Amino acid sequence: MATSDILGLFTTPEQYQLAQQQAQQAQAIQYANLDPMARANYGTFRAGQRLGGAIGGALGGQDPQLQMISMRQQLASQLDQNDPASFMKVAQLAAQSGDPQFAMAIADAGRQMQAGMATARKATAEAEKAELTIKQEKDFRDELSKLVDPTEEDIVRVATKYGSSDKVLSIIQTSITKAKDRQERLDIANERVQARLDIEKDKIQAQKDRDLDRATTQKERDEAQRKFDERMKQADRDSREALAKIVGSLKQPPAPTLTTIQNPENPSETITVDARIYQGGGKNAAGVIGLGKPSAAQEKATLLKTQMGKDLDFAITELTDITKEGGLIDQSTGSGAGRLVDLGAGFFGQATKGAIAIGQLEPVADLALKMVPRFEGPQSDKDTKSYKEAAGQLANPTLPTKIRKEAGKTVLRLMKERKNQFVTKELASEGVGASPASNPSSGQTSKGTKFQVLPD
Secondary structure: OOHHHHHHOOOOHHHHHHHHHHHHHHHHHHHHOOOHHHHHHHHHHHHHHHHHHHHHHHOOOOOHHHHHHHHHHHHHOOOOOOOHHHHHHHHHHHHHOOOHHHHHHHHHHHHHHHHHHHHHHHHHHHHHHHHHHHHHHHHHHHHHHHOOOOOHHHHHHHHHHHOOHHHHHHHHHHHHHHHHHHHHHHHHHHHHHHHHHHHHHHHHHHHHHHHHHHOOOHHHHHHHHHHHHHHHHHHHHHHHHHHHHHHHHHOOOOOOOEEEEEOOOOOOOEEEEEOOOOOOOOOOOOOEEEEEOOOHHHHHHHHHHHHHHHHHHHHHHHHHHHHOOOOHHHHOOOOHHHHHHHHHHHHOOOOOHHHHHHHHHHHHHHHHHHOEEOOOOOOHHHHHHHHHHHHHHOOOOOOOHHHHHHHHHHHHHHHHHOHHHEEOHHHHHOOOOOOHHHOOEEEEOOOOOEEEEOOO
């Protein structure tokens, strides 16, 4: 938002003075239509107004509304369109000068600029990520080419070093296909071993027959039978050993069971783990494949929580200022009669100090109503209602200032005591602070270590 756009949201000193002149012209037209007696009374009233204005000007007094408009224009001139921090600085100065409405408008503009810059940085980061992906793919293929007779474990190790979780999953899928191929190869090898065994047994049987034909005594026949039995047993042993060697050559370590979980050492990020061997710990622990990619819902919730934290800190600062002795609440209108006076002054284009203070309190009350603490227990609905009522009383000009000040202190106390329990409607819609049914589901590794599986 440009400086001119921000100023366009508010009346400039020249516009304010022009409005005053137009109001005086309208009054002059009405005066021309009055009867003689009414003209005389009105003339006396106007003379008193001019006299009061002259005396006030001589004593250095200024129109409060004109003074506020001039200060806004002066603060807006300090904005740097390329530096969101300058907006936050001006917002702080506006808040310190007793103008929270302008402070919030400037802060919102600064956040919009910050969001725009973040979008641009994200686009740049995505482009850089694409370039990095190409480089990682090349490095991945180069290191794979250096492996001699690599096992599945070797391939997964290289993939986790250079590839993403998707790459690892793709490799695991490939390993499943390879497992089917290994089984087919094993079946073929088993058939070949069995065929060789049958041939060998036929040879042994033929040898036995020849030995029996040559035997002339019972002792020689018994020796032929003994050699036959021994040769058959040896053939079976040789067959089993050959099959065992083939199975060993085809055997590969089991594929990892990949699961994305919340990093116990940093809840703001996720990690992808092999649930078979993971036993707890952060991204450097055994069984951790690598960092997981947060879902779009997680990223949005993180941004909303960060923004709410900033808004909460700002609200606490404002509530502390307005509830102190001599603060905005004490300066504001605090009765029905006072409100009528404010309305009467407004009819003539004037603003009382009490009305100006009420205008400055309204954005603070609105901000408090946007955020509600997440009360629990049987009294939760009642407590929420009480909080909203207290926040709604802050800028009510018909209530005594003492009541509104106590309401402000109640809201301030709850914000400080339950700072980590606040939630906005946007956060609730993303499932943050909702019912336990929307919480991440739990899981357990083969070692018995419990973890929480994050939603997609």
